[in-house]
Amino acid sequence: MKNLKMSSHKSGFIAIVGRPNVGKSTLINQLIGEKIAIMSPKPQTTRNRILGVLSTDEYQMIFVDTPGMHKGRDLLNKSIDKVAVSSINDVDIVLFVVDSMKGAAEDHIIDYFRGIKIPVFLVINKIDELKNKSAIDEIIISYLNAYPFEGVIPISAKEKTHLNRLIEMLVPLLEEGPEFFPADMKSDQSEEKLMSELIREKILYHTEQEVPHAVAVVIESLVENPELNTLDVTALIIVERTTQKQILIGKGGEKIKKIGTEARKEINSLLNTKIHLTLWVKIKKDWRNRPNDLKAFGYGE
Ligand SMILES: Nc1nc2c(ncn2[C@@H]2O[C@H](COP(=O)(O)OP(=O)(O)O)[C@@H](O)[C@H]2O)c(=O)[nH]1
Ligand SMILES: [Mg+2]
Incomplete structure (x- = not known):
């Protein structure tokens, strides 16, 4: 057949x-x-x-x-x-x-x-x-x-x-030619990658100038919580400088909260799973020029 x-x-x-x-x-x-x-x-x-x-x-x-x-x-x-x-x-x-x-x-x-x-x-x-x-x-x-x-x-x-x-x-x-992928598969991106990308997308919308370019997002942990029937997601947002970290967090943590809420909503509906999202901002100087960092954050081969 x-x-x-x-x-x-x-x-x-x-x-x-x-x-x-x-x-x-x-x-x-x-x-x-x-x-x-x-x-x-x-x-x-x-x-x-x-x-x-x-x-x-x-x-x-x-x-x-x-x-x-x-x-x-x-x-x-x-x-x-x-x-x-x-x-x-x-x-x-x-x-x-x-x-x-x-x-x-x-x-x-x-x-x-x-x-x-x-x-x-x-x-x-x-x-x-x-x-x-x-x-x-x-x-x-x-x-x-x-x-x-x-x-x-x-x-x-x-x-x-x-x-x-x-x-x-x-x-x-x-x-x-053959079916290279199962018919129900829509993308080669892992759910983890998609989550980190959606978080990055919200950051792009809420920051200006050099900040969007200086940001990388990695999912640090994914833990199923059977009691609440949720997925607990912890993501690291990496920036290059203290000033960028301050901008991302915003006055009284307002900006990071907004980014988190928007990202969570979209991940919820896209993956059809209820998630609980925790975001951490971390400074990693000059990561965009360090081959090991690039690799760790999902870029390059
Ligand atoms: N008006 C209009 N805007 C579009 C259209 N397609 C994309 N955009 C907008 O153009 C911007 C860049 O889109 P994106 O898909 O990220 O572009 P990429 O960088 O080429 O992948 C976004 O703000 C989109 O909403 C279109 O057909 N009409
Ligand atoms: Mg694009």
Whole structure:
């Protein structure tokens, strides 16, 4: 039976690449129908590669959300950039996402495509924000002059506009292949990683300037509490300096409390488990430049 299914089943890996903030994580979440990647208006929200799996009887699309490509200075940024670039080399199709509000072609990312032989689609996101719809034509022309894209599609990831069309456009390019993941699996992220990412997302929303970049979150312990039927989660928030710790904690502990409440609510509903969340803030000087710290906090290989 399995062989019969294999013979007509199609599958493929599809990388979602582009500058920070264009909506890559929003797109993968909407395509999968579940929040697997955190999103925020801050650049560098996504630091790791995340897989999102879309399964039907006929095919399986494995989307790869990547950190935005940019030139970083510290070791964390270099590691993030490496993740983004190497993910293009391991996939069957690339979706190059751009922001419709930002206008013309982005050359340095397009340069990465010149060396690869796989189809690259241009996905123009955030069209819900465009007042002048004919502006799209100009954007398309400028990009097509820069690179021979396999196809072009304007979308709004936020409002799910044209996402079905995007999927239909990809189906014919899938090749015969197995189910790489169980049909009910939506992401390769562990629940632990997802929890730490959701906490980091709330921190990104409530802090400014250098703080979001200086933060890492690790889950220190997970203990089931059978009496209350809860999961007791303790997470460490790592920052680089005392001032950052003070900002995170806030006056009278107000900010950290807010972050904790928002994170707990979302983890509760996402994992369908009642959790009790304890947050600790810890200073680890210059962790973004220390290979061992990077590894311990879940970055790099
Ligand atoms: N108006 C609008 N905003 C969007 C859309 N897609 C994403 N965004 C917003 O753009 C910001 C960055 O999104 P995110 O998915 O984190 O971008 P990434 O850095 O490329 O992964 C967030 O504030 C999103 O809410 C869209 O289709 N329309
Ligand atoms: Mg992202």
